[in-house]
Amino acid sequence: MTRITSAIAAAALTLAALPGAAQEPVVRSHVEPDSVMIGDRFDYIIDVEKDLVQVVEFPSFTGSPEGDFELVEEFPVDTLLRDGRHLKLRKRYRMAAFEEGNFNLGAAAVLYADKNILDTLRGRDSVYLRVNTFQIDSTSQSIYDLKPQKTLPFRMAEISGYLWWGTLVLIVLVVGLWGLVRYLRSRGKRLGDLFRPAPPLPPHVGAIRALEALHNQKLWQNNRHKQYYSGLTDILRTYIAGRWGVGAMEMTSDEIIDAMRGIELPDKARMDLTSLLRTADLxxxxKMAPDAEQNENDYLKAYYFVEETKPASEQAEEPEGEEIMKN
Structure with missing residues (x-):
């Protein structure tokens, strides 16, 4: 009989040690402190004791639906105790109370999962909180009117620092303005010249700069022939409109060629313009894709068209060295 009793006890201990025989987690909760003033904060704490292989998930919430409580901060899960397979976990929620009274926060609940088990575990005891407010005895407190605004005497020391600094800044500005006027007079200019807008660039200067900027974009090298030729023709249209007053921006290529027939141009410039406009239309x-040589030649045609047709006064101002190089 003693042997049978010992065998049963050993089997019970063995089953208790198996993971599947582990007890359900124990859930407890409390608040710290359990009595606060209205607007103060308190900690809602959930403790869970469980086996190592058991999985629990703590709740997530923002406060009460009625607005009596509000979540201020949620702390990560902390391990309070670890003894072999036994764990004690703690989850802390920092809350704020906004309504006076005695509140039953209910029993804490956690989600529990173990093998094929999925359940909600609740604590045994409910959690209570007392929220107090300030008691005002209106019978012993007198009501006073608002105090009138008190007028203080003016003192010079209050603004003396501002006056000294303001005077110093004014002197610096006057001296700087006087020096600027003298500098401008020495160069034959007036102060009003600083605020005049810069004169517009001559059409040929703007066209040359635009052509150089377009060339640096390397459009046709990246198979963007349409954008490349659109840029070339737009620059020439703008130049023609500024140079001769022809509405080239609203004209087709044929209309531009017809409009330029009545304008005296070098034969080469006229042929280059016609050839470039035809190629650009294609x-x-x-969707024609000219080869590299033609792309470069069309750029040079546009460049030299501007150079050969700019005003004679601009061509006369070129240095003698450049004339010699051209010859």
Whole structure:
């Protein structure tokens, strides 16, 4: 009989040690402190004791639906005790109370998962909180009117620092303005010249700069022939409009060629303009992709068209060295 009793006890201990025989987690909760003033904060704490292989998930919430409580901060889960397979976990929620009274926060609940088990575990005891407010005895307190505004006497020391600094800044400004006026007079200019807008660039100067900027974009090298020829023709249209007053921006290529017939141009410039406009139409509307040599030649045609047709006064001002190089 003693042997049978010992065997049963050993089997019970063995089953208790198996993971599947582990007891359900124990859930407890409390608040710290359990009595606060209205607007103060308190900690809602949930403790869970469980086996190592058991999984629990603590709740997430923002406060009460009625607005009596509000979540201020949620702390990560902390391990209070670890003894072999036995764990004690703690979850802390920092809350704020905004309504006076005695509140039953209920029993804490956690989600429990173990093998094929999925359940909600609740604590045994409910949690209570007392929220107090300030008691005002209106019978012993008198009501006073608002105090009138008190007028203080003016003292010079209050603004003396501002006056000294303001005077110093004014002197610096006057001296700087006087020096600027003298500098401008020495160069034959007036103060009003500083605020005049810069004169517009001559059409040929703007065209040359635009052509150089377009060339640096390397559009046709990246198979963007349509954008390249659109840029070339737009620059020439702008130059023609500024140079001769022709509405080239609203004209087709044929209309531009017809309009330029009545303008005296070098034969080469006229032929270059016509050839460039024809090629541009094919590249923009017929999706033609000219080769590298033609792309560079069309750029040079546009460049030299501007150079050969700019005002005679601008050409006369070129240095003698450049004339010699051209010859």
């Amino acid at each position: 590249a923009k509307f017929a």
